[in-house]
Amino acid sequence: MKKVRLIEVRSELGAGTRGAGMGIDALRVACLDKGSDYFKRFNAAIVPDLNYTLFDKDLFPNAHRIDNIYTVHKNISNNVEQTIGLGMFPLVLSGDHSNAHGTIAGIKKAYPDKTLGVIWIDAHADIHSPYTSPSGNVHGMPLGMALNLDNLERQINDPAPETLFYWNSLKKLGFDGPKLKPEHLVYVVVRDTEEPEEFIMKKHGLKNFTHSELNQKGAQQVAVEALDILKECDIIYVSFDVDSLDPKFSKGTGTPVETGLTVDQAKRLCFYLLQDPRVVCYEMTEINPTLDTENTMAENAFDILEAATDAILYRESKSIATI
Numbered sequence: 001m002k003k004v005r006l007i008e009v010r011s012e013l014g015a016g017t018r019g020a021g022m023g024i025d026a027l028r029v030a031c032l033d034k035g036s037d038y039f040k041r042f043n044a045a046i047v048p049d050l051n052y053t054l055f056d057k058d059l060f061p062n063a064h065r066i067d068n069i070y071t072v073h074k075n076i077s078n079n080v081e082q083t084i085g086l087g088m089f090p091l092v093l094s095g096d097h098s099n100a101h102g103t104i105a106g107i108k109k110a111y112p113d114k115t116l117g118v119i120w121i122d123a124h125a126d127i128h129s130p131y132t133s134p135s136g137n138v139h140g141m142p143l144g145m146a147l148n149l150d151n152l153e154r155q156i157n158d159p160a161p162e163t164l165f166y167w168n169s170l171k172k173l174g175f176d177g178p179k180l181k182p183e184h185l186v187y188v189v190v191r192d193t194e195e196p197e198e199f200i201m202k203k204h205g206l207k208n209f210t211h212s213e214l215n216q217k218g219a220q221q222v223a224v225e226a227l228d229i230l231k232e233c234d235i236i237y238v239s240f241d242v243d244s245l246d247p248k249f250s251k252g253t254g255t256p257v258e259t260g261l262t263v264d265q266a267k268r269l270c271f272y273l274l275q276d277p278r279v280v281c282y283e284m285t286e287i288n289p290t291l292d293t294e295n296t297m298a299e300n301a302f303d304i305l306e307a308a309t310d311a312i313l314y315r316e317s318k319s320i321a322t323i
Contacts, residue, residue: 002087002088002089002312003042003043003087003088003089004042004088004089004091004309004312004313005042005043005044005045005083005086005088005089005090005091006039006042006043006044006045006091006092006093007044007045007047007076007079007080007083007090007091007092007093007103008024008044008045008046008047008093008094009024009047009049009072009076009092009093009094009095009099009102010022010023010024010046010047010049010051010094010095011047011049011050011051011069011072011094011095011096011098011099012049012051012054012095012096013049013050013051013053013054013064013065013068013069013072013096013098013138014064014065014069014096014097014098014099014137014138014139014141014142015095015096015098015137015139015254015286015288016135016137016139016254016255017254017255017288017291018054018290019254019288019289019290019291020095020096020253020254020285020286020287020288021049021051021095022288022289022290023093023094023095023285023286023287023288023289023298024093024094024095024287025289026252026287026289026292026295026297026298027093027287027298027301027302027305029295029298030295030298030299030301030302031302033295033299034299034302036302036306038302038305038306038309042091045079045083047072047075047076047079048072048075049072049095050068050071050072051095053065053068059162060136060160060162060163060166061136062130062131062133062136062157062159062160062163063130063133063136063138063141063159063163063166063167064136064137064138065138066130066138066163066166066167066170067162067166069098069138069166069170070166070169070170070173072099072102073098073099073101073102073105073170073173074102074173075102076092076094076099076102076103076105076106077102077103077105077106077109077173077174078106079106080092080102080103080105080106080107080109080110080281081106081107081109081110081174083106084106084107084110084111084280084281085110089280089281089282089312090103090106090280090281091281091282091283091308091309091312092281092282092283092284092285093283093284093285093305094283094284094285095285095286096139096254096285096286097122097124097126097139097142097239097241097285097286098138098139098141098142099142099283099285100126100142100239100283100285101141101142101143101145101146101170101173102173103237103239103281103283104116104118104142104146104174104179104180104237105146105173105174105175105179106174107174107179107235107237107280107281108174108175108179109174109175111234111235111280112175114234114235115184115232115233115234115235116179116180116184116233116234116235116236116237117180117184117185117186117230117233117235117236117237117278118143118146118180118184118185118186118236118237118238118239119186119188119226119230119236119237119238119239119273120143120185120186120187120188120190120239120241121188121189121238121239121240121241121244121261121266121269121270122187122188122189122190122239122240122241122243122244123189123190123191123192123241123243123244123255123256123257123260124140124190124192124193124241124243124255124257125143125187125190125193125197125200125201126139126140126141126142126143126144127140127141127143127144127147127149127151127197127200127201128140128141128144128151128194128196128197129141129144129149129150129151129167130157130159130163130164130167131150131151131152131154131155131156131157131159132144132151132154132155132156132157132194132196132197133157134156134194136157139286143185145167145170145171145173146178146179146180147178147179147180147181147182147185148171148177148178148179149200151196151199151200153199154195154196154199154200156196182200182204182205182206183204183205184230184232184233185206186206186207186208186209186226186229186230187201187206187207187208187209188208188209188214188222188226188244188269189208189209189210189211189214189244189260189261190208191210191211191257191259191260192255192257207226207229209222209225209226211259211260211261214261214265214269218268219265219266219268219269219272220268220272222269223268223269223272223273224272226273227273227276227278230278233278234278235278235279235280236276236278236279236280237279237280237281237282237283238270238273238274238279238281238282238283239282239283239285240266240270240282240283240284240285240304240308241253241285241286242284242285242286242287242297242300242301243255243256243257243260243286244260244261244266245260245261245262245263245266245297245300246258246259246260246261246262247260249262249263249296249297249300250292250296250297250300251291251292251293251297252287252288252289252291252292252295252296252297252298253286253287253288253291253297254286254288254291255286263300263303263304266304267303267304267307267308268307270282270304270307270308270311271307271308271310271311272311273311274308274311274312274315275311275314275315276315277315279312282308282312284301284304284305284308287301
């Protein structure tokens with residue numbers, strides 16, 4: 001059985017709201033409050049975050065701080081690739097969701113000849129580019145990078161050459177070309193999108209398991225169907241943004257959206273997805289304790305993290321664990 005290695009990425013350079021860099025430490029507080037030994041059980045690699053550069057002037061209005069984000073993603077990619085190379089399972093805890101592209105780059109660097117599938121559990125599609133983003137926040141662009149999509153059909157911005165230099169460098173990071181195909185991307189409970197993203201989703205027929213669909217089918221059936229859509233994929237990466245949860249469970253994330261998952265649904269969903277042996281990496285992201293009271297989001301997220309980790313540790317046993 002593979003050992004789990006935590007990769008801690010505190011970078012919040014891609015977020016529009018400050019505070020996600022403290023999410024990992026909020027998880028650690030939740031762990032202490034629960035009396036768990038979780039963070040003693042696993043070795044952790046800490047990726048330099050460059051959050052100190054948030055005090056510097058931002059020179060990239062269409063992709064804020066993309067120069068420093070490139071450096072962070074390079075470091076994430078190297079850590080993920082190294083972890084996989086050591087025969088360990090990378091479990092990434094990150095500040096904002098832009099970091100997920102660094103994770104995907106590391107997976108493709110480790111498995112350049114494998115077909116990658118991605119399950120993206122999130123309120124947002126995160127498939128923008130500097131050409132289409134209304135905010136310029138890079139945490140709305142990681143899948144645009146991974147899919148190598150500029151979406152020029154829906155261009156609203158004219159990014160500067162310096163911005164495009166880093167954008168094109170990010171698209172090539174870890175693997176020169178698209179790191180996954182659109183048909184190998186599955187969304188779960190995405191419900192807050194802009195028109196350029198909706199254009200891409202419709203153009204490529206991207207599957208999104210809606211909230212009502214998940215309620216109707218149940219988390220286990222959605223997991224089964226999501227994995228079946230990716231049946232041609234050799235390896236799978238599961239990315240869990242805590243804003244996939246309904247805000248009634250916590251406001252502790254930068255962009256909460258109504259009508260999301262319950263904590264129990266999220267636990268079950270992650271648990272059943274991660275029992276598939278093709279899953280080679282899991283990421284949890286966007287916990288922001290500065291927007292919270294009593295660390296509620298981190299407490300809920302830690303319960304989900306424990307369920308996900310249990311699935312990783314148990315999945316190679318002969319009997320399928322249940323939750």
